Amino acid sequence: MNNRLEGKTVIVTGAAGGIGEVLCVKLAERGMNVVLTGRRKEALEAVAAKVEQVGGKACVCAGDLADIGFLDELLARSESVFGGVDVLINNAGLSHRCSVEEMMPELFESIMRVNVQAPYFLCQKAVPYLRTSDFATIINIGSVVSHKGYPLQSVYAASKHALLGFSKSLANEVFQENIRVHVISPGSVFTDMIASVRPDLSPEGMILPEDMAEIVLFYLDHRHTNAVIDEIEVHRVTKEPFA
Template sequence: MGLNSYDIKGKVVVVTGSSQGIGKGVAIGMAGEGAKVAINGRKTEKLRAVAREIEEAGGEVLPCPADLRDFEQVKAMMQRVKEHFGRIDVLINNAGGSFSHNLEDLSPNGFDAVVRNNLHQVFYCCSAVRPIMAEQGGGRIINISSVAGLRGTPGLGAYGAAKAGVINLTETLALEWASYNIAVNCIAPGIILTEGMEEVLASSEEAKRELERRIPLRRLGVPEDILNACLYLATEASSYVTGETIKVAGGGTGRF
């Protein structure tokens, strides 16, 4: 197995939540490696800006605005990608998000919203893409969880519970869908220096240094770190890997 095992050229890759942050970095990186990329988000203008960036670099991209909390919109999006590109080789479930919360102060509606944003839509996207991948003979699904899903994280209780659910869902889907030749794996990022995180840390260089001190590799992650893990799981290099979770956190424990 040589370096060509990491080749993604010509593959059709769907990246959810790709109008900003990790998803944006992964989508642009995949396009840069020659993949045909379908990008998704709820904010159309941000999505168009990412599409322009990919096109200007010579990449092939299909913007797919959709609310992934609505299963009918998810099914329509996957069908649109199939009709446009002819197939879907890789689905990267990146969309999600949260806010700082103590569980004692979190309302049931707030808990439901966090779980819906981080777990339900992963299941919706997997369910919608399965018939397409099964019909074409297989595919790859990469679910983005978090180190918060690997252990308790004060201030992120609902988020951590949802991301733990993503890990368990990944393992079960891998077992149930192996007969379709669909590999399902997971990535658990640590602290990634996205635009949003940069804004949070902009006012305190000391806070940034403290976060770096907690990480054995002594640096915060960047979207390219997640892209590299996605490339491995999306290509033939990982052809015998399914049901696994790769922590990409610089050796950090996950406690923010």
């Protein structure tokens, strides 16, 4: 296969573990330069070492995505180290399991900042860089709760609905400039997050982070086709289909 990903630069948020970690390694295996971000510098450096082990180039830029000033720093690092950005994957996310009555305003705000404000302004700030790329792609990681409202996940659901709405609007603002905006909306993925949000679920049959990486690669491998898939909804094998 002609590997069009070779030498392209991807920013992955939430790169220190879970889905983000696997994304970084799989994209590096395909020759992409990877900018890794998250708050935990040491954990990011451990993932960067894995990226380098598979022959990729890595740049760690640790910081808090809730801080809008940090988003400028992140893009500036990507430009100074790799000359720009071709693909932005908004993967970082926060969730919390509690009832509407228990939710505290501070927690509400921190979830909204990471799940909505950060991708919104990172996309805003990335668009000028993406305009100069022949591979310009944004992939926002939504959730099955982008479409549904499960109990005890109200702020998480509100944030992922917002991310989907934002993605639809942005996609329509930029598609004529050849910038693609996609969403992946998964059900339960086997990471630390699901253990805290759905302790009732058995890990058996959950989507794996590697499956998520395959879907991201599907989008990127089809970057130059005329057939565009805006959103991919994906559920665990143990969940009833079309539910």
